[in-house]
Amino acid sequence: MARKTDLLPGTLDMLILKTLTRGSLHGYGIALSIKNLSDDILTVEEGSLYPALQRLLLQGWVKAEWKSTETNRRARYYTLTAAGRTQLSHELSQFEQMIAAITRVLQGA
Amino acid sequence: MARKTDLLPGTLDMLILKTLTRGSLHGYGIALSIKNLSDDILTVEEGSLYPALQRLLLQGWVKAEWKSTETNRRARYYTLTAAGRTQLSHELSQFEQMIAAITRVLQGA
């Protein structure tokens, strides 16, 4: 049974944090942004996104406040915290290191 | 609680299959090969490796036979099958696509 995932497991938090560096967004907007930037390759399901946001809130990597959208709908806007920025840079460097390592194995050099 | 993984989840099968394209190996040898090629970045724990090999056997992507090593020890040598090669190429292209997509999101372009 091949992979069922719409993204690489372990990369969701990083993608969300990175998306928020471009400004505060509500959950739905985060999902759309990732989907669009990735040309529909990465799809963040609601059942993945909202639990992930709860985790990030708990860790203190993002904060949230209720506002209304441009179209007058209630939505919860998430903003990256200082700790979130630090965490993101950790995850980014770890990720790059891993990709480099995997690439070496795949090239068998 | 940051990541606990020694590799990117979802990449283990691919790494094993790729490693076997360079010839038959026993489990321990596969683990060493991945560890060495990745400069110790990727560590395949035994509790991940052997279950993974059982899965690959079940799927028919590798076959196994008991032999003795150069140092006269009994060991189970795994060999890539034709189906395994096909599977590997699928996983490789999917992986590359994902990395490309993630890179686009991380660069925010």
Place this chain on the structure above:
DNA sequence: TTTCTATCCATAGACAGCCTATATATCTGC
């Protein structure tokens, strides 16, 4: 010769993370 280290295989149980399914509600366009 005893002990330590490296080699070698394998399973059980725990846990994290993502998915499916479901629920609720509002706004827009037809």
Place this chain on the structure above:
DNA sequence: GCAGATATATAGGCTGTCTATGGATAGAAA
């Protein structure tokens, strides 16, 4: 009035990796 897009959220399940454990042999060191 109804469909579809917008918007948040939880429960439950599944998969994959890790930790922990078990066993066994070879070779080196003490």
